[in-house]
Amino acid sequence: MIKIENITKKYELNGPTVLDNITLDIIPESINILIGSSGCGKTTILKILSGLEGYNEGTLVVDGGVGFVFQNGAILPWLSVYDNVKLALLHSKDTEEAKNKKIMKALEEASIEKFKDNLPRDLSGGQRQRVGIARALVINSDILLLDEPFAALDIATTYHLYNDILNIWQNNLDKSGKRKTIIMISHSIEEAVTLGQKIFLIDKGTLRNTFSNTMSYPRNIKEENFVDLVESIKQEILKI
Amino acid sequence: MKNKTKDRKYFYKNKAGKLSHTVNRNTIFITLLFVPVVLIISLIYIYYKDNDFFDIKSFINSINFLILLKASFLTFSRIIIAYVLSLITALALALIVTSNKTVERFLLPVFDVIESVPILAFFPLIIGTFLYVNFLEGAAIFIIYITMVWTLVFTMVGGIKLIPKDIKYAAQIYKIKSFDYVRHVLIPAITPEIVTGSILSFATAWDIIMVAEVLHVYIPNSDKSIDLLGLGSILVNSSNEGNHYMFLASTICMIFIITVVNIFVWQKLLNYSEKFRFD
Numbered sequence: 001m002i003k004i005e006n007i008t009k010k011y012e013l014n015g016p017t018v019l020d021n022i023t024l025d026i027i028p029e030s031i032n033i034l035i036g037s038s039g040c041g042k043t044t045i046l047k048i049l050s051g052l053e054g055y056n057e058g059t060l061v062v063d064g065g066v067g068f069v070f071q072n073g074a075i076l077p078w079l080s081v082y083d084n085v086k087l088a089l090l091h092s093k094d095t096e097e098a099k100n101k102k103i104m105k106a107l108e109e110a111s112i113e114k115f116k117d118n119l120p121r122d123l124s125g126g127q128r129q130r131v132g133i134a135r136a137l138v139i140n141s142d143i144l145l146l147d148e149p150f151a152a153l154d155i156a157t158t159y160h161l162y163n164d165i166l167n168i169w170q171n172n173l174d175k176s177g178k179r180k181t182i183i184m185i186s187h188s189i190e191e192a193v194t195l196g197q198k199i200f201l202i203d204k205g206t207l208r209n210t211f212s213n214t215m216s217y218p219r220n221i222k223e224e225n226f227v228d229l230v231e232s233i234k235q236e237i238l239k240i
Numbered sequence: 241m242k243n244k245t246k247d248r249k250y251f252y253k254n255k256a257g258k259l260s261h262t263v264n265r266n267t268i269f270i271t272l273l274f275v276p277v278v279l280i281i282s283l284i285y286i287y288y289k290d291n292d293f294f295d296i297k298s299f300i301n302s303i304n305f306l307i308l309l310k311a312s313f314l315t316f317s318r319i320i321i322a323y324v325l326s327l328i329t330a331l332a333l334a335l336i337v338t339s340n341k342t343v344e345r346f347l348l349p350v351f352d353v354i355e356s357v358p359i360l361a362f363f364p365l366i367i368g369t370f371l372y373v374n375f376l377e378g379a380a381i382f383i384i385y386i387t388m389v390w391t392l393v394f395t396m397v398g399g400i401k402l403i404p405k406d407i408k409y410a411a412q413i414y415k416i417k418s419f420d421y422v423r424h425v426l427i428p429a430i431t432p433e434i435v436t437g438s439i440l441s442f443a444t445a446w447d448i449i450m451v452a453e454v455l456h457v458y459i460p461n462s463d464k465s466i467d468l469l470g471l472g473s474i475l476v477n478s479s480n481e482g483n484h485y486m487f488l489a490s491t492i493c494m495i496f497i498i499t500v501v502n503i504f505v506w507q508k509l510l511n512y513s514e515k516f517r518f519d
Contacts, residue, residue: 052409068413074406078428078516087424088414119515139414 002026002049002143002181007058009044009205018044019055020205026198029179031169033186033196035233037240041205042185046145049183064142064181067135071148073128075120075135081107082116085135102138109168110134126157133164137172144168146184150191162194166217189233193226194219201236209236273499303489308474312493315453315470318377319445322384326441327434329385330392334430335422337393338400348397355390359383360451364458371459371466380452380468387448388441395440399433400426404518431516435509442506446498450476 004026009019019041026032034042047053050066075084085103092099107113112130120128129149136144146165150158169182186192192199199211211233215225337347363383370379403426411421427434449472456462467473471490478486 047409050413052412066413068410070406070410072404072406074404074410076407076425076428077518078431087416090420090424091415121515121519135410135414 001028001061001063003059003061004045004049005059007048007055007060009048009053009055018205021058022205022207024200024207025210026181026183028181030197031182031184031195033184033192033199034202035186035189035192035199036202036208040202042202043147045202046147046183046185049143050145062143065139066143066145067137067139067141069129069132069136069144069146069149071151073132075128075131077120080117080119081112081123081131084120084131085138088135088138102140106134106138109137109172111164124157126153126161129153129161130164133168137168140174142174142178142180144180144182146182148185148187151187162191165195170217189230190221192233193229194221199233201233203240208240277495299485299488302485308489308493311470311474311490312497314468315449315472316497318381318384318452318470319442319449322381322388322445323438323441325385326389326392327438329389330396333393334396334400337397351390351393359386363451367455367458376455376466376468379455383452384445384448387444391441391444392434392437395433395437396430399430402518403429428516429518432513435506435513439506442501446494
């Protein structure tokens, strides 16, 4: 469960308000997208959810572990792909064999298992992002946060990763059969509509509007509902 | 198996425009270093060979190779001990300075001032202290250590500040904290800066051994008997006595040690440390 209610955040006491009494109704076991202009508070929301930052007022409940995929991967250049993912299990009490199974499963889900012995410098941007995704999956968290994971990638790689994210969400179930709750920041309306079941438009630290997307996967960008939703979001953004 | 694609090899084109022999970086370095050394030695020989100032037979006969070997070993050992101590201290100080912004704002200027104060001004006091506890080696090692440590501190602080924020965030998310963070993330991340800082600090150590081993100069009413055997004291004392053969021999020893360490340690470490750089 994730509860974000009336969250207010300032970095300094007399400084500007980064998040202003924001409430997000995150749907569990779904893909939720945050969109908005630069500096509107999207990354701050993810950092608060992951515990990287605090907040001044409001109620926050994050029930379950959190995995985080950073924009540039944030993987260590001196460790192989396998060892980068293994580092996330540093404090795990599993045996080496159990850890190895978890790591290989995460690498396969992120489609990067063939490169497990490679160093990050041998990988493309998309492959490095997959390492970040594998690292987030290996800890088997209930919540997956992604901070503009496709921002630095080309279109072809991005589309492949859309499918991978959807596959992970659909097939990576926990022991009770529950799916992960994914919260992702996107800089693209089309991307948000392609992936998201709920889209939150953030503006200057407040929630401007919320859009629900009940289309089934995979989504067709030429479908009328898709085009209409993209247009609605665009119009809302233009009003800002 | 060596990855040939990662070897840095240099090609040159012959007159026909075809790629010819390959040479690696170490070969180029050795060639570039030894050519001027051989040239200088040749020039010295040519200049002095007809001069009573220099006679090669007298040069070889008057050098005590055993003493030179022992002096080289002792000087190098002092530098290594001082280096290890300064490495540990520098890491601790760098971690303290970068622990939070308030501490950094206060401590960095303080370190700047301490680094700028000429330690030689306190050398008589330092020697006096170690003389009192009958540990003169400590005086030399301490002087070398104080000279080396600040270079390492500032290069490490610079390296720590270069670690991308996302790496620090990822470490927090995946609960890699405290000692685990230092061991698995921070020290590897600043390895390039540790290596470059070490090279610079070794250079300053070689500068200071001329002073660090010649203790009698700083103690009133003392004589050379309290000097520590080492390349620095041999250089100073042989220069004072006009023993130019011993001066030349100890200079050659020093250059030799520096060159060997450079080729077989620093160059290799510099290459190795490249894998720790963030893109």
